[in-house]
Amino acid sequence: MPKIIPVPDELSQPFWDAVNERRLIVQNCIGCDRLQYPPGVDCRVCESATGVEWKEVEGKGHIAAYIVIEDGRLNRRMPDQPYNLALVTLDEDPTVNFYSNLPGTPPYEVPVGAAVEVTFEEVAPGQLIHEWKVVE
Ligand SMILES: [Zn+2]
Numbered sequence: 001m002p003k004i005i006p007v008p009d010e011l012s013q014p015f016w017d018a019v020n021e022r023r024l025i026v027q028n029c030i031g032c033d034r035l036q037y038p039p040g041v042d043c044r045v046c047e048s049a050t051g052v053e054w055k056e057v058e059g060k061g062h063i064a065a066y067i068v069i070e071d072g073r074l075n076r077r078m079p080d081q082p083y084n085l086a087l088v089t090l091d092e093d094p095t096v097n098f099y100s101n102l103p104g105t106p107p108y109e110v111p112v113g114a115a116v117e118v119t120f121e122e123v124a125p126g127q128l129i130h131e132w133k134v135v136e
Contacts, residue, residue, distance in 0.1 A: 003101075004123075006123075024130055025057065030052065031050045032048060037090075063111065064087045064088070068107050103133060104133055105133075119131050
């Protein structure tokens with residue numbers, strides 16, 4: 001399944017470097033001790049002047065909701081339609097969300113509420129992305 005190839009910028013470079021090492025990291029606010037993803041320059045909740053740091057997380061979550069993309073506009077993804085797009089909440093902080101195509105789960109058959117764990121897929125030579133898989 002062709003996926004979008006990430007283009008890291010200054011802010012997201014540490015995240016993608018970790019993904020390439022098969023590790024999942026998110027930002028942690030030094031001021032209010034909340035996890036944050038996607039990365040931001042500051043904490044989106046308290047905008048603490050003390051800033052944010054990167055923290056490795058376990059990579060376990062749950063499926064909160066999903067839709068099936070039948071008529072998406074991303075050319076690279078059109079051959080795969082229909083495909084799942086699930087909203088995954090991180091167990092360490094369910095306010096932190098990720099999106100996933102849930103590799104291995106057929107379209108329309110997403111078990112909402114099920115546990116998932118992070119997995120990694122190579123989308124270009126040397127470039128991995130994070131995905132989520134239902135835990136059997
Ligand atoms: Zn904060």
